[in-house]
Amino acid sequence: MMxxxxxxxxxxxxxxxxxxxxxxxxxxxxxxxxxxxxKTDDTAHGIADKRPVxxxxxxxxPWLKGDLAVELGGVVHTRAVSGEDIVEQAQLILxxxxxxxxxxxxxxxxxxxxxxxxxxxxxxxxAGFFGSTLRMIAERLSTAAVIAVHETYLPDPAYRxxxxxxxxxxxxxxxxxxxxxxxxxxxxARTTDDDTHWRTGDLVDPDALECLFAHYxxxxxxxxxxxxxxxxALAHACDEPAAAIGRRHVELALTE
Numbered sequence: 001m002m003x004x005x006x007x008x009x010x011x012x013x014x015x016x017x018x019x020x021x022x023x024x025x026x027x028x029x030x031x032x033x034x035x036x037x038x039k040t041d042d043t044a045h046g047i048a049d050k051r052p053v054x055x056x057x058x059x060x061x062p063w064l065k066g067d068l069a070v071e072l073g074g075v076v077h078t079r080a081v082s083g084e085d086i087v088e089q090a091q092l093i094l095x096x097x098x099x100x101x102x103x104x105x106x107x108x109x110x111x112x113x114x115x116x117x118x119x120x121x122x123x124x125x126x127a128g129f130f131g132s133t134l135r136m137i138a139e140r141l142s143t144a145a146v147i148a149v150h151e152t153y154l155p156d157p158a159y160r161x162x163x164x165x166x167x168x169x170x171x172x173x174x175x176x177x178x179x180x181x182x183x184x185x186x187x188x189a190r191t192t193d194d195d196t197h198w199r200t201g202d203l204v205d206p207d208a209l210e211c212l213f214a215h216y217x218x219x220x221x222x223x224x225x226x227x228x229x230x231x232x233a234l235a236h237a238c239d240e241p242a243a244a245i246g247r248r249h250v251e252l253a254l255t256e
Contacts, residue, residue, distance in 0.1 A: 005112045008128025010136035012088035013082030017106070017141075021093055021173055022076035022208065025069060071096045094143045106137065106145040109155065110224060126153070130162040138165040150222070173219055178209035181216065184223075185230055207247040215254065229253045 075093055077080040080086045096165070097104045108114065129187040137145050147166075148172045175181060184199040189198050206214075212226055212233075219225045232253030237245045 001167075004117065004120060004125055007125050007133060010133050010140070011085075013094050013133050013136065014087045014141070015080075017090045017093065018076050018086065019079075022071055023077060025073050052177045069098070087136065088184075090141060094141055098143075104143050106141070106143060108145070109148045111147060112224065116138050126156055127158040130156075130158040134162050134165050152220075175216060175223065178197075178206070178213040181212050181226065182209050186226075188227075202244060204230075204245040205247070208245045208250050211247050211250040211254075215250075232256055 003012070006016045007013070020205060048088060072093060075089055075096070080089055094104045109184070111129075115129050116122050117125070134147075137143070139224065175184070179200075182204060185203055186200050187204055200209075212230060215229055216223065216226045228254075233245045233249035236249040238253045242249065
């Protein structure tokens with residue numbers, strides 16, 4: 001789990017951006033080759049303002065390959081000394097991506113995961129995120145960002161004060177029916193499996209969808225909680241094993 005300072009301290013947010021890109025590179029077997037790096041090379045002491053160290057790239061994401069991965073690897077595997085260095089490194093990453101004709105977009109799909117913790121007062125986190133951190137994204141990183149915000153944040157003073165940095169607001173419609181919940185689960189299954197012949201009934205039965213939809217309504221239309229419950233129900237169905245998620249699996253997941 002991320003530390004609370006990622007939400008409230010701009011350099012820590014920038015470090016999280018760096019970590020995310022570095023993890024992609026490392027997970028896809030890209031490693032920096034420092035054998036040719038000079039001990040006096042400035043890249044060993046701060047921002048990579050010279051030719052980046054070489055990265056050997058194996059398999060990678062569609063945009064993370066070739067020279068782009070070489071340049072990004074040189075930046076993300078460089079130690080930053082200060083908070084300002086970290087912010088400048090994040091800036092450089094986004095500039096390198098943009099220079100290759102790819103538009104970088106920061107996507108924060110679950111704001112609650114960032115600023116609502118069971119053991120912490122959320123108000124300082126909300127104020128920090130919609131204050132200094134969001135300002136840093138807009139003014140220093142200068143990149144597009146998509147931030148998913150539950151409607152409960154809309155009246156918050158910190159969110160309202162940040163309106164100058166939020167250019168557009170898209171209101172997502174309410175999920176209208178159990179079948180719509182099934183369509184969302186089906187889409188998630190199809191994106192994680194090469195078998196595109198899945199049907200909703202292969203995954204979850206109608207009674208289970210009714211139960212999930214009731215949970216959606218009871219949780220103030222919180223889709224994240226529904227997805228979490230569906231994952232728990234899937235684990236129970238696999239443990240049996242069952243042919244599909246049933247109501248009993250959802251009810252068990254709701255008790256956890």
